[in-house]
Amino acid sequence: MERVVFLLVLASACSVLAQSTYYSSYYGLKLTQADVDQYTSNGTLANCTNLIAPCDPNEPRRIDGTCNNLNFPSYGATRTPYYRILPATYYKPSSTVFDPQRTKSGKEPQLARKVRTSFFAEGRVDDEVLASGTTHFLVFFATDITNTRDTTNYVSWRTYCCKPEGAADTACAPNLVPETDYVHRFSGIRCLNMTRPLTFQTSGCLPPTTTPLRIVDATPTHDLSPVYGNVAEPARRTFSGGKLKTVEVNNRSFPDTSSIGLLLGINFFGIIFFWRHHNFIATQLAAVNPTWTDEQLFATAREINIAYGNQLLHYELLPLFMGHDYMVKRGIIQTGAGFRETYKETLKPQISLEYPVVLRWLHTLQDGDLRMYYTNGTLHSTFPVVDLTSNTDFLKEGDNMDYVTQGCFRQPTANSKDYIVDPDIVERGLGRLQQSNDIMTNDLAKNRYFGFQSYIHYREHCFKQKITTFDDLIGIVDTVRITQLKALYEDVADIELLAGLWVEKQAAGTHVPPTFACLVGDQLKHSIHSDRHWYERQNRPNAFNAAQLAEIRKAKVARMLCDIGDAVTVIQGRAFELPSIDNPMVSCKDIPAIDFTKWKA
Numbered sequence: 001m002e003r004v005v006f007l008l009v010l011a012s013a014c015s016v017l018a019q020s021t022y023y024s025s026y027y028g029l030k031l032t033q034a035d036v037d038q039y040t041s042n043g044t045l046a047n048c049t050n051l052i053a054p055c056d057p058n059e060p061r062r063i064d065g066t067c068n069n070l071n072f073p074s075y076g077a078t079r080t081p082y083y084r085i086l087p088a089t090y091y092k093p094s095s096t097v098f099d100p101q102r103t104k105s106g107k108e109p110q111l112a113r114k115v116r117t118s119f120f121a122e123g124r125v126d127d128e129v130l131a132s133g134t135t136h137f138l139v140f141f142a143t144d145i146t147n148t149r150d151t152t153n154y155v156s157w158r159t160y161c162c163k164p165e166g167a168a169d170t171a172c173a174p175n176l177v178p179e180t181d182y183v184h185r186f187s188g189i190r191c192l193n194m195t196r197p198l199t200f201q202t203s204g205c206l207p208p209t210t211t212p213l214r215i216v217d218a219t220p221t222h223d224l225s226p227v228y229g230n231v232a233e234p235a236r237r238t239f240s241g242g243k244l245k246t247v248e249v250n251n252r253s254f255p256d257t258s259s260i261g262l263l264l265g266i267n268f269f270g271i272i273f274f275w276r277h278h279n280f281i282a283t284q285l286a287a288v289n290p291t292w293t294d295e296q297l298f299a300t301a302r303e304i305n306i307a308y309g310n311q312l313l314h315y316e317l318l319p320l321f322m323g324h325d326y327m328v329k330r331g332i333i334q335t336g337a338g339f340r341e342t343y344k345e346t347l348k349p350q351i352s353l354e355y356p357v358v359l360r361w362l363h364t365l366q367d368g369d370l371r372m373y374y375t376n377g378t379l380h381s382t383f384p385v386v387d388l389t390s391n392t393d394f395l396k397e398g399d400n401m402d403y404v405t406q407g408c409f410r411q412p413t414a415n416s417k418d419y420i421v422d423p424d425i426v427e428r429g430l431g432r433l434q435q436s437n438d439i440m441t442n443d444l445a446k447n448r449y450f451g452f453q454s455y456i457h458y459r460e461h462c463f464k465q466k467i468t469t470f471d472d473l474i475g476i477v478d479t480v481r482i483t484q485l486k487a488l489y490e491d492v493a494d495i496e497l498l499a500g501l502w503v504e505k506q507a508a509g510t511h512v513p514p515t516f517a518c519l520v521g522d523q524l525k526h527s528i529h530s531d532r533h534w535y536e537r538q539n540r541p542n543a544f545n546a547a548q549l550a551e552i553r554k555a556k557v558a559r560m561l562c563d564i565g566d567a568v569t570v571i572q573g574r575a576f577e578l579p580s581i582d583n584p585m586v587s588c589k590d591i592p593a594i595d596f597t598k599w600k601a
């Protein structure tokens, strides 16, 4: 009898252990014990598999992104694959080397640095409409779905890529600088550090003879993972009042980011804002529901924060860039305020490899200086944004955070239509971490190492329009830029995707090139339709009710900065746009706020 009881206990202990299941990170398929043994014996279990607790169809969104798609529970988590909009194309000198595609006539392409410096002069010209907060938020939403490991690779792990040792490491892919370079002919710098993307192949998950595929290192949905983490991270929580951990400096609250790795300065603003916003929401919920537990407050505040962020991104920020009508026409947003059943379970929650590279076009509107303002709008001082990298303490000094917050809605972005880019972004992009770094040259080089097809193929994908000669670009690209393209590329088919975006004329009423809008639009649609937990749905676990969704629809960056910004008492209603006669400053009291009593249990 005792023996039977013992066996029963043992059996139930085993079933608890056996509940979690290993999935192959790449294929997303359940692994047998024999598979797991193989991954264990060759040392790739941690890098090449996802361990997933059983999915409950009624549970809300998990922090680690698993179980979003019940048929493919690992997709949605980190260490999963990107998909490609168009198939890869590489130059293959051997079975394991995948080099950037050669030109149509078989030559190596021009140096990425040469292409970048040919298209863009360096200087500072302001945009007339966009406020710099747009770039803070766009960078934040970009790091929500991708991450900085590729940068860490050459900054911290492979520091020799520009030295002779670098030649022996195929992971090194430094950008050579031509001797005639307008800037570096004076500095003597001839090489900028860079590494190839980390892939399933470099992690040992797939044979090195297969086409390289980058690994998604953040959860690939817009779920505010820079704030909540990509895996459950209890260290970020206080476990009281549903709040996230903060550090108080000068009576201002900052995220406790001790558990976050390399923190690029410009990424920090979104983290501060949404971190504080979580605690703001938790406080409001606690006032309405004094009996709620920490867990209830945390989960509900997170749900609201994510929905608020998505409403802000899709309904306020991106329409400003891509055009409201375009967003509606593509079905990314709706004109009504009610629920929307968007879910298609055949789509996996993934992002395209093209998406983060296309987003890099936005570096053309990044200003190198943070302009800091008094609350009355007078300029206080400026600070180079690249120097915030690894030095975010600057924001904690004195009243700096107040001044910088004013800058979010008072400082213009750089103009993106003038072929002028900020010298800090293209010469000292990583601040003190590198002697010199050209973010936009890196962007083009990465485009090449990802093996993207030519710009003209993406143009055809988007607009069903065949381009076979440089003259076919007339109307799409300014004539002077076509002349430049001819000087840099032998054939129109040699133009890389990002280079095409750099020269494409922006459509009237937008702030982006049409192919950017198309490819970003593709991704947003995919992201919305593949997300079972999308906030506009009624039929999902823990869905908002109609009254709650109506409150979420009030999301506006002006309201958010009033709620969580230091010393913000007046702000223009459309705070992603600069203040103007049509967009006057108003008191925070006059900007509609969320009514949290709608969450009263």
Ligand SMILES: *[C@@H]1O[C@H](CO)[C@@H](O)[C@H](O)[C@H]1NC(C)=O
Binding pocket: 043, 044, 046, 047, 198, 199, 202, 203, 204
């Ligand atoms: C995981 O992959 C990284 C490179 O992406 C590598 O440095 C590390 O050694 C791998 N870990 C294991 C356990 O294989």
Ligand SMILES: *[C@@H]1O[C@H](CO)[C@@H](O)[C@H](O)[C@H]1NC(C)=O
Binding pocket: 035, 038, 039, 042, 044, 204, 205, 206, 207
């Ligand atoms: C390790 O084993 C797994 C499972 O068999 C296999 O898919 C993977 O390619 C192997 N990796 C290496 C580096 O041998």
Ligand SMILES: *[C@@H]1O[C@H](CO)[C@@H](O)[C@H](O)[C@H]1NC(C)=O
Binding pocket: 251
């Ligand atoms: C600190 O902030 C709290 C609330 O945010 C405020 O009540 C208090 O007066 C502030 N203290 C100082 C010294 O500014």
Ligand SMILES: *[C@@H]1O[C@H](CO)[C@@H](O)[C@H](O)[C@H]1NC(C)=O
Binding pocket: 374, 376, 377, 378
């Ligand atoms: C704005 O405030 C600063 C600091 O209090 C002050 O020095 C400046 O004169 C003010 N500017 C205007 C236009 O009032």
Ligand SMILES: *[C@@H]1O[C@H](CO)[C@@H](O)[C@H](O)[C@H]1NC(C)=O
Binding pocket: 155, 159, 160, 161, 162, 189, 191, 192, 193, 434, 435, 436, 437
């Ligand atoms: C490249 O990295 C090495 C090692 O960190 C560094 O000494 C060198 O200055 C870097 N090169 C540039 C151009 O920043």
